[in-house]
Amino acid sequence: MIDRSHLFHVLTDRLAESRALALLGARQVGKTTLARSYARSHDCAYFDLEDPQSLESLVQPLAMLDGLLAQGRTVVIDEVQRRTDLFPLLRTLIDRHARAAQFLLLGSTSPVLMQKSSESLAGRLSLLSIGGLALAEVSGAGVSRLWLRGGYPRAILAGSPRAAMRWLRDYLSLVIERDMPLLGLSVAAPVMQRFWRLLAHFHAQTWNAAEPARSLGVSEPTVRKYLDFITGLELVRQLPPWHENLGKRQVKAPKIYIRDSGLLHYLWGISDSDALWQHPKSGASWEGFALEQVLHVAQPDEAYFWATHAGAELDLLMFKHGLRVGVEFKRVDAPKMTASMHIALQDLKLDALYVVYPGERRYTLMPRDGTPSGVQVQAIPLTDLEHIRADWC
Numbered sequence: 001m002i003d004r005s006h007l008f009h010v011l012t013d014r015l016a017e018s019r020a021l022a023l024l025g026a027r028q029v030g031k032t033t034l035a036r037s038y039a040r041s042h043d044c045a046y047f048d049l050e051d052p053q054s055l056e057s058l059v060q061p062l063a064m065l066d067g068l069l070a071q072g073r074t075v076v077i078d079e080v081q082r083r084t085d086l087f088p089l090l091r092t093l094i095d096r097h098a099r100a101a102q103f104l105l106l107g108s109t110s111p112v113l114m115q116k117s118s119e120s121l122a123g124r125l126s127l128l129s130i131g132g133l134a135l136a137e138v139s140g141a142g143v144s145r146l147w148l149r150g151g152y153p154r155a156i157l158a159g160s161p162r163a164a165m166r167w168l169r170d171y172l173s174l175v176i177e178r179d180m181p182l183l184g185l186s187v188a189a190p191v192m193q194r195f196w197r198l199l200a201h202f203h204a205q206t207w208n209a210a211e212p213a214r215s216l217g218v219s220e221p222t223v224r225k226y227l228d229f230i231t232g233l234e235l236v237r238q239l240p241p242w243h244e245n246l247g248k249r250q251v252k253a254p255k256i257y258i259r260d261s262g263l264l265h266y267l268w269g270i271s272d273s274d275a276l277w278q279h280p281k282s283g284a285s286w287e288g289f290a291l292e293q294v295l296h297v298a299q300p301d302e303a304y305f306w307a308t309h310a311g312a313e314l315d316l317l318m319f320k321h322g323l324r325v326g327v328e329f330k331r332v333d334a335p336k337m338t339a340s341m342h343i344a345l346q347d348l349k350l351d352a353l354y355v356v357y358p359g360e361r362r363y364t365l366m367p368r369d370g371t372p373s374g375v376q377v378q379a380i381p382l383t384d385l386e387h388i389r390a391d392w393c
Contacts, residue, residue: 002153004137007034007130011104015074018126019094020103022080022117025130026234026259027179028152028171031106032078034130038104039076049079061089069097074104081107081183087120094124108179108233129234132260134296135383143358143383147289148273150262161272168266172196175235185229191216195226199236199258200267204284206253206307207238227256235259237292242304242317246347251307257288264288287329290356290382291316294327297385312343317350325388326353333357335379337365345375352376354388362387 011034015021023031032048039046045068047054057064068075080086094102105117105125117125132151135143149155149164152171158164176192187195198212207227209220216223230236237257243250258264264285270276276285295303300318307313316327326344328335335355345353345367352375355365362384365377380387 002133002137002156004030004034004133006137008037011035011038011128014126014128015101015104017100019098019100020090020105020121020125021101022105022107022125022127023130024107024127024234026132027108027175028154029130029132030153031130035076035078035104035106039074042074042101044074044076044104046076047078049077049082058083058086061086062093065089065093066096069093069102072099074101076104076106078106080105084116087116091120091124094121108183114232131234131292131296135293135385136297144273147261147286148265148270148276150260150265151292152260152262155262164262165266165271168262172263172266175233179233180229183229183233185226187226192226195223197267199227199230199256200264202256203258203264203281204287205256206241206251207256208253235263239291239303239305239316242306242348246308248312248347249309251309251313255305257291259288259292261285261289261292283331286331286358287315290329293382294356294385294388297389298325300325306344306348308343312340312347314340314344314348317348323351324348326350327388328353328355330355330357333359335365337367337377341365341377342367345377350375352391353378355379356382356385358382 011023023035025031036046038044047058049055065075077086090103133146133153133156134151135146138146138156146156148161149158150168152168155164155167158167177189180187180192195212195216198215209223213220213223227236227238231238235258237259238254239257240254241251243252258267265276268279268281270279276282279285294316298318298320300320302319304317305313305315306317314326315329318325318327326348328341335357341353344350355378357379359381362381363379365379367375367377376391
């Protein structure tokens with residue numbers, strides 16, 4: 001049902017060209033499964049820093065790791081955020097053994113981990129981030145199941161939607177009560193639970209720290225710290241605003257998305273497809289879900305949203321190979337050109353504009369007179385996103 005073989009090939013290729021590679025992503029997206037598969041096929045030495053036996057093996061890490069590298073083996077260290085003190089030693093060993101694929105490091109990203117690795121392994125460590133399951137990886141489950149349950153493999157494979165939501169509840173509790181304090185943010189669990197529900201309220205909206213700060217009884221900088229930390233765990237996406245000199249007042253606060261739609265639906269109290277379609281914020285959920293799918297396929301160099309205080313907006317502005325490509329997300333049967341799309345085409349000088357919708361037919365939309373000529377505007381089904389990659393990526 002789940003085929004992630006393409007990630008194995010990506011990991012193999014990246015290790016072949018890197019002396020050290022960090023495999024990053026949120027907890028339970030499949031990092032360990034992928035790394036263990038690579039380790040078995042390449043005779044790697046595997047250390048799991050949540051395993052007491054592995055921790056015991058690294059009591060004297062220099063002798064252990066230096067000996068393994070001398071044998072030509074790749075060393076895999078899982079949950080590396082538990083031993084950030086190893087990073088200076090890894091730098092020494094990487095410089096001592098000049099070959100590719102020396103270390104594969106796994107960890108949930110966080111500001112602390114990224115700071116430690118960048119300080120000690122600058123110029124030596126490559127990064128590969130993986131997320132939850134995408135449409136192309138889930139055969140037989142379909143769009144509706146992936147949208148409702150999100151991309152965590154265990155949620156997708158749960159026996160029922162309610163079982164999936166119970167797993168997501170336990171997952172979030174584990175993140176709040178164990179992972180966040182371990183990674184450097186100690187906040188009382190009830191406070192952080194409330195903050196998560198406030199984030200769910202802001203999903204697909206521009207961020208305003210004043211309301212969460214008042215609700216939690218903390219300062220706006222403190223709320224910003226919470227948001228940045230959770231973003232560092234790759235659980236929330238802050239989509240930055242794009243602004244340039246257009247003679248118009250433009251929005252300069254980021255838009256907030258909970259990256260996994262299943263986690264969002266748990267926070268909203270949604271446990272089945274009928275409730276999801278009838279929910280008043282169903283469109284916002286679909287926008288965030290479709291956004292993650294597009295970014296997974298397109299892999300842009302940079303991604304933004306754009307909006308003016310007069311009401312014009314573009315859900316997603318992507319830059320790649322010097323091109324500007326806009327994307328709108330419409331949960332309607334047959335999307336049409338809107339005033340905002342015309343303004344975005346003119347003001348942002350887009351090279352292409354796609355309207356992603358939940359239909360089945362790809363067709364061209366006709367801009368009105370005055371829009372830049374030769375610009376491609378197409379409605380694209382969510383299940384047909386490979387056309388975006390084929391057209392311009």
